[in-house]
Amino acid sequence: MPRDRTKETAFPVDGSDISLVRTAHPPNWKNPEPDGPYNLVVIGAGPAGLTAAREAAALGAKVALIERGLIGGASVNTGCIPSKSIIRTARLYADMHDAENFGGDTPKPVRVDFQRAMTRMRQIRQRISRAVSAETLASEGIDLYFGEGRFSGPDTIMAAGKILRFRKAMVATGARASLPAIPGLVEAGYLSNETMFDLVDCPKRLLVIGGGPLGCETAQALCLLGAEVILAQNDPMFLPGEERDAAQILSDALAREGVEVRLNTEVVAVRAEGGRKLADLVRDDETMTISIDEIVTGIGRSPNVDGLDLENAGVAYDADGIRVDDYLRTTNPRVYAAGDVCLKHKFAHTAEASARIVVQNALFLGRSRLSKLVVPWCTYTDPEIAHVGVYPAEARQDGIPVKTYTVLMHDVARAVMDGEEEGFVKIHVREGSDRILGATVVARHAGEMINAVSLAIRSGMGLHALADVIHPFPTQAQGIKMAGDAYRRTRITSFWRRVSERWLAWSRR
Structure with a gap:
């Protein structure tokens, strides 16, 4: 079963782990005395909770942040940071096995040091956690409470035995690994x-x-x-x-x-x-x-809603998490939710974006909508698989005709040089226009490449305009420009070709 990570003995005996715990849940931390009502009380110090608390405090709000485990949540401690650190070391060994394809000699045998890989991961995790240490948060004007956070009423939360009154609250307790129902x-x-x-x-x-x-x-x-x-x-x-x-x-x-x-x-x-x-x-x-x-x-992952006493605040939830509207309000207008506890897309970057919506809407009468977000995601295998926007099947179900422009990575010069020819760039547009509906990139660096398409969709830039963006050569992102060039060539109709041929013939006289 999952361990209690708030104690130094929860981790393997490792200096980085001990430093991490001292940074992210100091053993001798003294919770402040409540000074309410707070403009915003946040339960959960993962990506969503940290983003909301820090941005609200920077804007002058009086903020309390409650965390029962380690600051940073799953992203820093058990998710994105440690997993991608290990994936990077794994890619190193994959390249060593493939050294002959790069003009080198493959070591015989390739000796894998698993313990060193895990040690490196823990060092990276501890280093990154320092940016959101308890002391750092306190220095930013945030009242940080370690302990369980439970609603005791529609505008109060019990935190480590103390009552915190709030004008607005946000639940950002994240999600946990789902346990399959397998006997034994x-x-x-x-x-x-x-x-x-x-x-x-x-x-x-x-x-x-x-x-x-x-x-x-x-x-x-x-x-x-x-x-x-x-x-x-x-x-x-x-x-x-x-x-x-x-x-x-x-x-x-x-x-x-x-x-x-x-x-x-x-x-x-x-x-x-x-x-x-x-x-x-x-x-x-x-x-x-x-x-x-x-x-x-x-x-998969299941939202963390147990133990919050949401009923005391009139906040509705179910197996999919806390129920929110497009403004991320719960059934209690004083209480909002953000991140994995309420969202379908359980990503750290989506959690942060949703937290910014809450700060705008809860504290400043904003009308930002969750449905307006452009959310990319990536599976960090080798090659990576990244996507943004809609899939062609989804568009067709909505009656939207789709045209897809595909570039194979083995036609991208830099991918050939890097020996990373596996994959493709697919950009889907509304047929008859250059409006980008979505894209899928399969490449070793797909997670980096998809950002250009995400920006184009967010800013309303069409595929024709994306083709006009000058890319450094050679880069693998050239594959995105090549898709734009393919679209642009389709706009050269037989009529315009005849017109241009006549003009050029006339200009030679």
């Missing part, structure tokens, strides 16, 4: 995205349950770091929400790197025997049993 899983033991970073030694044989973003990232990274990985996905394809050719490229990459891929496969039971775990897998009515050392669940 809890008894046998498992890892989630919240606990896998406690590993000191690499499991020899590992089962990853779930082929979504978390499952795919974990399977690939731990395979490259030395584990024998089996990935079980109960759908016929990874990343069921993404475009099929994008998911297929990832499926091929995982199989090529040694991940044992089992699609259309359900894990139906787990048990422990002789110091190992046995898992029963079913595919097409055929059952097989595999022996593994560890199990990682990667099937």
